[in-house]
């Protein structure tokens with residue numbers, strides 16, 4: 001939930017380069033500020049002709065105009081926190097350092113050195129200025145492992161090395177140092193904050209995605225936005241890690257190289273909460289209206305589930321707590337739909353979405369040959385998995401059966417099918433699970449079957 005104080009909207013300033021591809025630089029920063037409910041202002045330092053594959057040209061803005069932008073914003077609007085991104089030359093770094101010292105603005109420094117495409121964004125001879133002039137006026141510095149190696153002068157191959165580098169960089173003046181692990185090896189992306197003599201480590205599963213352009217920019221912008229709201233560095237670190245993980249999960253597949261991450265993912269999710277819940281309410285109404293539901297109701301009950309468009313886990317899936325049960329011939333929901341109320345169907349949806357982002361809804365009905373025949377006669381694609389073929393190591397992992405089964409069924413069908421069935425196992429009722437984009441359309445299919 002983004003809380004916005006309408007009486008006093010926090011203001012953040014980004015002093016950074018422009019990316020014509022809209023993925024990194026000030027474009028990523030402004031999206032991130034907006035996603036976190038902060039008004040964003042800018043001082044453009046360089047204009048880059050850039051896309052997802054390369055940086056084709058760089059034109060630095062004159063030092064006078066960079067200073068004028070900062071002064072224009074500070075003198076009228078006021079700035080609660082600022083960040084730097086691409087500062088191409090020593091002259092630019094020195095000018096920015098002077099302005100920050102003059103106005104005493106809390107500053108986050110993202111020591112941008114090289115673009116994801118490999119192009120240098122900081123001149124080699126400017127690293128010294130960055131260390132001497134910018135780090136001493138910074139509140140937080142957010143290097144990735146490669147940038148931390150350059151700043152600290154040590155090689156980073158492990159979390160221990162990253163901790164050592166963070167301490168060395170802290171000696172250069174900033175209050176907090178975050179060494180990001182995104183560019184390192186391993187199944188987890190581990191970021192380390194060194195602040196007030198202590199380390200905080202945040203972990204997230206490493207996501208396989210090409211669409212990560214602008215990650216460093218969004219991360220530092222999120223820290224800046226939270227500092228602008230008056231949050232502590234540690235809290236800002238947590239928010240930034242969370243936002244970036246979500247933004248990479250739903251990176252934007254544009255261009256032929258590294259597409260941008262999507263800093264708006266959590267905002268879009270929040271905006272869809274009510275509409276998603278209402279689709280489940282409507283689907284339940286359709287199911288409760290079925291005249292004779294005896295042939296479609298399983299012993300364990302029916303559930304209807306629908307996920308948010310940028311769902312991360314079962315908390316982003318709405319369903320009926322306690323499910324929908326047969327009372328006489330009719331179905332009756334035990335309670336009103338809620339997010340986080342589904343265990344099984346949420347897993348069907350979340351796994352299917354790894355193959356097809358459009359899938360957001362699921363309904364389970366009783367397994368029978370008759371119900372399968374009805375689905376086939378409606379032209380729907382049906383696939384299946386056999387719980388007795390589940391490998392031992394999958395069985396041993398809590399909650400792994402359905403993701404495994406969905407993978408088997410999807411691979412068998414060559415796409416996410418319209419329905420997946422299994423014939424049960426010891427103590428496990430056989431089931432048919434319908435999958436699709438929308439809970440209401442699925443409920444209509446169930447009504448036709450019944």
Ligand SMILES: Cc1ncc(COP(=O)(O)OP(=O)(O)O)c(N)n1
Nearest residue numbers: 017024025115116213214215216217
């Ligand atoms: C104008 C501009 N600023 C910063 C960058 C760096 O972005 P990227 O290459 O995606 O690297 P990270 O943000 O992930 O560190 C850029 N390319 N252009």
Ligand SMILES: Cc1nc(C(=O)O)sc1CCOP(=O)(O)O
Nearest residue numbers: 300303342343344345346364431
């Ligand atoms: C209990 C159950 N098992 C299913 C299976 O396919 O194995 S579907 C199902 C019902 C839905 O469960 P929930 O309310 O946790 O989403």
